[in-house]
Amino acid sequence: MEQKQISVPAKQHQWFIAQNLESDTQIFYTIDDHQYHYQKRVNELHGRRIRAYFHGWVILSNHPDDVLWSLWNPxxxxxxxxxxxxxxxxxxxxxxxxxxxxxxxxxxxxxxxxxxxxxxxxxxxxxxxxxxxxxxxxxxxxxxxxxxxxxxxxxxxxxxxxxxxxxxxxxxxxxxxxxxxxxxxxxxxxxxxxxxxPYTSYNRCPAYNNFDTIDMFLIGSCKDLFCIGVCFTDETMIGNVYLFKLDFTSMAWEKVVDLKDAMFFIEYASGYSTCYYDSAVNSEVGGYVHILGESGKIIYSFHAEDRTVSLSSMPRLVQESRVHAWAMLEWRLEIDHFESKQEEAEKDAQIIIKPEKGDNTDFDCRTCESHLLDIPIHILEIIMEHCIGIEYMRFRATCKYCRLAAPSIQWNNEATLRRLHTYSLVSPLLMVLDNYRGIITFIDPICGERYFITIPQELKGDYQIYCSRFGWLLMYKIEGGPEIALFNPFTSDIRKLPRVPFLQSFCFSAPPTSSDCMVVGFTRFGPRHIFICFVSREPTWFYFRLNFGGDDPYSYHFPTFNGRDVYALYNNKGVHSFRDMTETDYSWDIVTDETPKSHCKSRAKYFMASCDQHLLLVIIDDLGRSVEVFKLNESTTEWEKTNCLGKHMIYISGTSCICLDAKSPEMGNKIYFPRTLHKDATKIVFYSLETDRYHNFDDKSIQESFSADLLKTKHYCDPHTWIEPSWF
Incomplete structure (x- = not known):
């Protein structure tokens, strides 16, 4: 076999094969570190592409007609x-x-x-x-x-x-x-x-009951049977991955929350889908489901434990070789030449790290140089009575001594509410709902700190987030019967609403504690298309039918209140408005019937928000290489591109698009994403309209640009959203 060395591989990496079926060459590379790769020609793969792997045997078929099949033991x-x-x-x-x-x-x-x-x-x-x-x-x-x-x-x-x-x-x-x-x-x-x-939630996919939006894979190992569901938020982007393992004793599917050292590889790029499983990889690279997209250039890596999806590109050598097929094999390459070189490199690179004195001492905040905790606890309790919100949560999380001085309180008591009138955060928080573990995580995009609360018992299950506003969430689930609720995670206040048929999108006009809170929902399915509920009145839904005037009903996304009027994107083509909405009537108008021309070279994503009584439209391509903001000129009903948000900032996710006034100068003129750096999960990613690049904060200091796209970042799986903390 002809062999060309490109880089010395490391033993602990899992190897993948990329096949160029025209030149009959193979590129062996590691998915976690692109510096390890080399190109060679394997005679047994001549004219064949890898189709599957079972019992130590590689299944091969000829290219392109799949007439000749063979089995090869490497x-x-x-x-x-x-x-x-x-x-x-x-x-x-x-x-x-x-x-x-x-x-x-x-x-x-x-x-x-x-x-x-x-x-x-x-x-x-x-x-x-x-x-x-x-x-x-x-x-x-x-x-x-x-x-x-x-x-x-x-x-x-x-x-x-x-x-x-x-x-x-x-x-x-x-x-x-x-x-x-x-x-x-x-x-x-x-x-x-x-x-x-196993059941998987379809209600966050673009088309309910369209099973093409969730691809299911059955994959077995020696003793375990897995089922994997890959959910697409559109035709290209992955919004969620569902992992199940069958308990053969109870014959019930169990949700997998940690793959440990195992990993899967799913391929879409060669005209058919395949799934491989490996149960013996190194712990540093295990725990992932790697998904090769249809373009054959982008790898989506789902980490089962933290439920994030990382984006990375194929190695440049693979892309330049115009590869036609990929595979992951359970067997390890035994190449004496490379392994001997690697052993020599490891000997030369040995580093001995000795712990500093005190490294093994259990942390106690009273041993720190800070003398704050030398204050008597009853004095400290008085001080903490004047701290609220995130500061209070930070202090309580420090140690047991701090928790004694700052006990858990009910945020809805009268004394706390009076103090909360003067309290506000610099930024909304990124909220991640982990239905698997029953935990809600809040991430501060400025300092990167995280806070955790448990999901209330009433909301446990497969609830999804459909809308976020005023510090409240509108949550919806289908499993066990359609249920809908308004939830304030900071006060634990839950307002259940009457059951309603499946709706694709929602918005609400005011905090549910307000007397004029109105919830509006849209759907393209069935004979009724608009549903309205007045929260403070007798709980019931009023509904209307829209006369679409054609065979294809409209899909409404990112509905938003502007005053008492509702504006919504329809079919990513234009904007409709719904005015004077009551229990019996409404006014339906076409604001504009087209979206602006953008520079997106790949599939565009649209996000709409209301800002100072104006409508803003953000258009982003798949990888974030093109980010454009447009403002609607209501007099001409045309979109006008803007390169400056001024004092405003935009927060986008799959379920929300929020435009707010920046409360500090460094926050303005930026678009914040529900993404972090791949190597540092505390760094929230934002796009600066001033630099046309992506950055992150380091305790209010803007870091240098790290990229012109969203590769090497990771996003949280649904459900997640941005939320403005509110204790009302």
């Missing part, structure tokens, strides 16, 4: 060639190997996304001549599901058995594909229902 270099596969339908096959080829009863099988058939070949040593057999499973699945049109997807192996999924809208089940070998020739395949596909 440790023994053994290659098994199957006879040509003649197929009339589109090849788009998914494959599975039931057992190692040298075991009795081993079967290699293929499924397709278009025809309800299984094509299989028996492989064990008793078979002298391999052949393909095609079996239709239409009748079996019809009997099992009671519906027509079901197809098997994502076949995999676990505990010596083969499983697959059927993901029809009326039947979502994991199917046991029971393979029985009779005698020397006959193979009988029987389908049996095994367990339901």
């Amino acid at each position: 440790l023994t270099s053994k290659l098994i060639r199957l006879p040509p596969l003649v197929h009339e339908q589109e090849p788009a096959h998914e494959c599975c190997l039931s057992a190692p080829p040298d075991e009795q009863g081993s079967v290699f099988l293929l499924t397709t996304s278009e025809v309800p058939t299984i094509v299989f070949s028996r492989l064990d040593r008793k078979i002298k001549r391999l052949k393909w057999t095609e079996m239709s499973y239409v009748k079996q699945l019809r009997i099992i599901s009671g519906v027509d049109g079901c197809l098997l997807e994502s076949p995999t192996c676990c505990n010596g058995k083969v499983y697959a999924m059927t993901l029809g809208p009326d039947y979502r089940f994991v199917i046991l594909v029971d393979i029985m070998v009779k005698g020397d020739k006959e193979v009988v395949i029987t389908l049996m229902p095994f367990v339901k596909v």
